[in-house]
């Protein structure tokens with residue numbers, strides 16, 4: 125408790141400590157969206173023709189679509205012509221060949237964020253890919269991973285170096301027609317991470333991507349593709365921050381995961397995009413499509429997310445359980461305070477026999493925060509003996525906030541077993557008094573109780589991330605007591 | 607060590623405690639008995655600093671300090687402990703983790719560094735034996751799914767770990783089977799020493815066979831109607847509180 129209360133004290137004054145701007149020369153495409161912009165992005169990345177075609181198809185399809193309005197979030201319409209779709213730190217020549225060649229200003233940015241890029245300083249056992257605005261600026265531990273045949277690099281590099289792999293899997297889980305934001309992403313995505321784990325290989329370290337939006341008036345449209353071949357295992361972490369700005373910024377990412385026979389992918393996110401100020405001005409629109417395909421038998425995909433930032437969060441990391449005996453999991457903590465809005469949840473689509481899924485969602489609302497869980501469990505006729513367990517708990521702090529639960533269950537096979545539990549609670553005066561009577565002060569008591577509430581999710585996170593997540597929640601709840 | 611003078615307390619405008627005087631010295635064990643709704647838990651809560659009670663008159667001194675000025679967590683850190691009549695559940699927070707947080711909060715208050723992991727482990731195990739608590743209880747969430755008896759035992763366990771200077775036990779014996787009652791009493795007796803004071807609230811004189819009090823008080827309608835030795839508890843067991851239910855003057859006459 126001593127540690128955490130000190131953390132609270134030091135962090136209390138800097139409400140959003142990642143709000144700074146890096147002063148660096150950027151190569152930014154003027155705002156606006158049309159086929160020429162897409163051609164320009166593709167050309168800058170020296171992409172093959174098939175990918176440009178794919179982008180253009182996506183763009184043409186996007187023009188026929190309208191923004192979804194079913195989510196329980198409210199925001200003024202986004203002007204897609206006022207956004208710049210590509211921004212990269214300017215670099216001399218071909219870009220950094222090794223970590224030593226990274227612009228020192230960029231390196232300082234990541235140091236400030238606590239993401240050291242130098243390999244010797246990287247948290248033991250975590251390889252990092254850093255995405256700054258539209259491009260990946262550094263990937264650490266590449267050599268060591270390559271020895272095992274693991275590919276971990278920026279998406280652009282993957283397109284250049286492993287075009288067959290990218291072409292084989294890109295869009296197979298989230299097609300370019302999928303939804304408004306995913307389709308936009310397919311047209312304009314700039315960079316992201318690519319991971320391939322060869323058959324039978326257990327990735328020896330956590331892989332991590334750190335996303336940073338820096339430039340103003342830009343959107344960030346990254347794309348992540350992770351393929352775990354037969355019998356492979358990988359644990360992947362994702363973190364995000366952005367400067368404090370008055371205008372809203374759009375972040376529309378796509379993440380695709382593919383797990384073949386016996387493969388297992390664990391994907392963890394700690395999302396701390398700038399949430400806007402206390403009055404609800406500014407902040408990131410986090411409209412993200414994340415989906416995993418359990419293609420092979422006995423495969424497993426597990427999503428864990430701790431969503432604390434963004435003005436609006438709209439995301440539903442999902443699993444398509446096609447392989448027999450495959451397993452999908454979704455563990456989520458979503459915290460909204462001030463005027464933040466979150467509409468998040470998951471979809472578990474059971475196709476194969478004996479497929480199982482688990483959903484654990486914990487929503488915390490404080491201030492005027494609005495938190496909605498939206499989940500779909502769909503059992504197709506082919507999914508003999510499918511099982512799902514869902515648990516959705518909401519914790520309300522104060523009486524101005526809200527929690528909403530929309531569980532949809534759609535069963536087409538009578539052998540399915542589905543269990544759903546939901547609860548809404550408040551931190552009671554009795555619980556607070558009980559803690560205080562044992563010597564624990566109000567702030568510490570609240571974080572203790574909230575951490576207890578989140579425990580089932582935090583325990584799914586890798587160690588360092590769990591500690592990080594716990595501190596982040598404490599920081600976010602600072603001042604919400606009483 | 608605890609001095610209560612002319613304490614008047616109202617709850618939602620209603621006067622529940624109507625002038626309590628009570629002095630408990632170091633090493634003493636006082637018992638409070640009294641009918642339901644007479645204000646026993648109210649007294650315990652006011653001592654511990656719970657919100658929702660308005661002290662309209664009187665004072666409470668703890669080791670010479672004005673207790674009523676301190677927030678509840680400071681009272682706890684000063685060495686005051688309340689074993690709750692109805693311990694609350696805290697889902698997801700392991701009992702062990704909670705206790706460590708409490709121990710460290712008290713240590714921080716006293717300017718001491720966080721407890722050494724090994725020392726803590728030893729202390730926990732020693733105290734667990736004292737109240738015959740099962741190791742599995744440490745990993746379970748605070749009071750969650752505990753039986754009534756387990757909750758009470760857990761309260762005594764926490765007290766044994768925190769080693770307060772003064773402890774209020776609010777009906778810690780209620781809902782305990784006879785074996786558990788002995789265990790709880792043994793736990794309290796093991797902590798009894800020349801410095802530590804106890805205020806034991808109970809409905810049953812049986813507990814007082816195990817935890818032998820120095821003084822027994824009868825609390826009726828927010829007033830201490832009578833104080834006496836251990837025998838008073840026996841007398842109450844036989845006669846009930848009927849004699850005290852009128853105005854206090856009657857009670858004194860009846861007892862004479």
Ligand SMILES: Nc1ncnc2c1ncn2[C@@H]1O[C@H](COP(=O)(O)OP(=O)(O)OP(=O)(O)O)[C@@H](O)[C@H]1O
Nearest residue numbers: 617618622640641642643644645646647648649658
């Ligand atoms: N928070 C409260 N709100 C309203 N009334 C209260 C509150 N707390 C106590 N009271 C009232 O004060 C009176 C004394 O209650 P208290 O809990 O102190 O009794 P007690 O002596 O502990 O009874 P028991 O033996 O049943 O535990 C009761 O009439 C009770 O209803």
Ligand SMILES: [Mg+2]
Nearest residue numbers: 646647648691
């Ligand atoms: Mg009571």
